[in-house]
Structures are given as structure tokens and as C-alpha cells.
Amino acid sequence: MTSETGQVSTPDAAAPRIVSSEYLWITIGACALVFLGAFESLAVTTVMPTVSADLGGDRLYALAFAGPLATGVIGMVIAGNWADRRGPVAPLYTAVAMFIVGLLIAGLAPNMEVLVAGRFAQGLGSGGLMVALYVVVARVYPQALHPAIFAGFAAAWVIPSLIGPTVAGLVTELWSWHWVFLGVVILVLVALLMVIPALRGLANEGDSATPWAFGRLGWSVLAAVAVLALNLVGDIPGVGPVLAIVAVVVALIAVRPLVPRGTLRARRGLPSVILVRGVAAAGFFGAQVYLPYLLTDRYELTPTLAGLALTGGALAWSAAATVQGRMGARLSSVAAVRLGTVLVLLGILLTLATAGFGWDALVVAVAWAISGMGMGLMSPRTSALTLAMSTPETQGFNSGAMTVADSFGSALALAVTGTLFTALAAADPFLGVFALAAVVAFAAAVLAPRIRVASDATDAAAEGH
Secondary structure: OOOOOEEEEEOOOOOOOOOOOOHHHEEEEEHHHHHHHHHHHHHHHHHHHHHHHHHHHHHHHEEEEEEEHHHHHHHOOOOOOOHHHHHOOOHHHHHHHHHHHHHHHHHHHOHHHHHHHHHHHHHHHHHHHHOOOHHHHHHHHHHHHHHHHHHHHHHHHHHHHHHHHHHHHHHHOOOHHHHHHHHHHHHHHHHHHHHHHOOOOOOOOOOOOOOOOOHHHHHHHHHHHHHEEEEEEEOOOOOHHHHOOOOOOOOHHHHHEEEHOOOOOOOOHHHHHOOOOOHHHHHHHHHEOOOOOOOHOOOOOHHHHHHHHHHHHHHHHHHHHHHHHHHHHHOOOHHHHHHHHHHHHHHHHHHHHHHOOOHHHHHHHHHHHHHHHHHHHHHHHHHHHHHHHHOOOOHHHHHHHHHHHHHHHHHHHHHHHHHHHOOOOOOHHHHHHHHHHHHHHHHHHHHHHOOOOOOHHHHHHOOOO
């Protein structure tokens, strides 16, 4: 349960654990899905500078990351609504299938345009997958085990963190970057085989009376289109800046129905939880996709060595998430979120200083470990708080809103940084990108104190509509 101070209780010694016999298969299956998503994310981020150089795709570099995040918003809304209606099984399987299709398209892409199209399909699949997975957690595990399973999700990043960037770099250097995508298909199929036994008995557990939210789906499409347009119109001579501003305004208007009321105004409670999560993710991922680019371009490191910075950040994320899970009520959720946002900001500021003053590349690795630690403290607690403030009828919507905030915030930040990177190409684009990410992370740290836990979780969850 969640207390007035924002503390999340943990089970006592006699209570079931997430690896107890009754939860073992669902824990393995769910963590396997997180594992494949983590591997793909870290691997693609590592090799994208090489992909861009091979396909002549500098202009579409940011879109290759922002695109799947934007289309992921559509997948999240569909999966959340579908899960509320019929349970999480069908949307989960469908999302995995779409993810595989996207990997195949990207892996076989002859040019950057086709690769970006494959990334769009990946986004639809990965967005739906995570929402369905959160609903699985809500339906299967008691609330007291939510911090532990979310810590398990974060820990599932450990192995990809150790091998993902390194393997991606080696595969690219020895064979081709194409196999970074095609090889992940095999991992997806293996994970799916592990998930099938875990989902028995969950089919058709939704409320069939829940209507299809075609309005929210339409808004999600509009938000995605606005973000994608922002990636493409910013460099149009004369009218580009004006069109970019219009795209940002349209995107913000479109995302409002997809999140709890008051989210964009930072209303205390669930809206602030969703907003802080999204803004922190925007700052973190807005900077992370340019780390390998900085290290390969300015420091002339190989993709393998550049990927080690991502490895350090992901390992720190997993370690911090594990620590917060073990601390349970000894560390309040409010304190974890506040400290986490400050650490994310500190790491980005150190990266900015390194790019500006030409410090050693090792500083980037240390800085990203600090930022990763901050995300590891913050993310599991915002997940637990969101479910604590949800009713069974709003679990799908609020889980979708949480992942929408992650993806939409990151996509919007990447769209803006991509435009900024192109505009500052003649000067120092890395300074502009990391400075913007620092401003966004600072906003998350300022907003974090507005998080509080409502005394009535049902009332808080009702704000989702």
C-alpha cells in the first residue's frame, strides 16, 4: 500500500515474492520482454551513427529515434484501450508481432527512408508491448509486490547493458549493422516462447463494456504526426521556425486527452507523477542518443568503445533500481523521485561541460552513470505510484498515460534537438543538444516536489478520465 508520505510498503518475510512458484513464470516472461526491448534500444543507439554514415542519413538521424517514440504513442493508446476491454494478452501478442515486422524492415533497409519506416513499425510494437505489460503486472501481482517487479524490469537491463552496446559494436565492425536488427528478431522469438506459458489464464479478463476510445486514438495519431512533422519542417527556409512552433503547439494540444487531466499544468498527485516522468525521460533520452555520436565523431572512438558509455549508464540504472526496491518503505517514493531528477540533471550538465571544454571522454562515461542512477531511482517509483493511484477500470488508461509521457516527452525532445543539431551544424551542434537536454532535466527537478500521494487512490485514479 502507499502512505500519505509517499512510501510504498514491501511484503514481509512470509509473503510471496516475485520469484515464488505462483509468480515465477510470469516474472520470467515479463522480464524477458523487457530484456529484448533493452537490448534493441541500446544496440540501435550504439550503431546509429554508423548506419547514418552508411546510408547518408544525417538529416534523418533524429527522426530514426523520434519516429518510433512518436508512433509508440499510437501503440500505447490502442494497447491500453484494448487491455481495458479484453485483457492484456491479445494486445501483447499483436505488439510483439509488429515489433518483429519493424526489425525485419529496418534490418533489410537499402536506404535511410526505409530504415526509418521500419523504426516506425518498431515504435508501434514497443509502445503497445510496454502498456500491455504494465496491465499484466496490475492484474497478476498484488500491489505490495509492484516495486519489486518494477525493480526486476530495471534489473532486466543488466545483461543487455553488459553485452548490448559491445555486441552491437562488434557485429557492426565484423559483419554489418544490418544484423543488429535482424539478430534481435531471434531474441524476440525466444522471449515470446517464454511468455506464452506465463500468460495462461489472463485472456479476456478485461471489461468488455469498456468502449473503444476512438477519440483518444485520433488524438494520439495527431500527436505523432505533429512530432514527425517537427522533425521535417524545421529546416525549411523562411517558414521552418514558424512551422516548427506550430507543430509543437499541435503536439501539446493533442497529447492532453492521452494523459490525466491537469498533467500539463503539473497538478499535484497523479498528473505530476506522469509529467515529471515524461520530462525527465525527455532530458535523459534527448541527450543519450547523441552520446555515441559525440564519442565517435569528436573523440574518434569505435562503435564498441562508444557503446561502453551507454553500458555504464544502463548498469547504474539497474543498480539504483535494485537498491530502491530493496529499501522499500525506508525510501519514500517522493524522495526517490526528487533525488533521481537531480542526478539526471547532474549527469547531463557534466556531459555538456565535457563537450564544451573538451574534457576526457571518460568523463562522459561517469556522467552517464550518474544520470542512469537517477533514472533507476525515479522510474520504478513513478510506475508504482501510477498503479497505486489507479482503479482496475483505469489501469489501462493510466499505464498508457505513463508510457505516453515517456515516449512523447522523449520524441518531442528529440525532434527539437534534431532541428537544433542541423541548425548549429556550422558551429557546435553537440553543445546545443546537451544544453537543451539540461534545460529539460532542470524542469523535471523543479517539478518533482509537486509529487504527492493522494489519500484516496480511487479519487486520484478517477482524474485519468
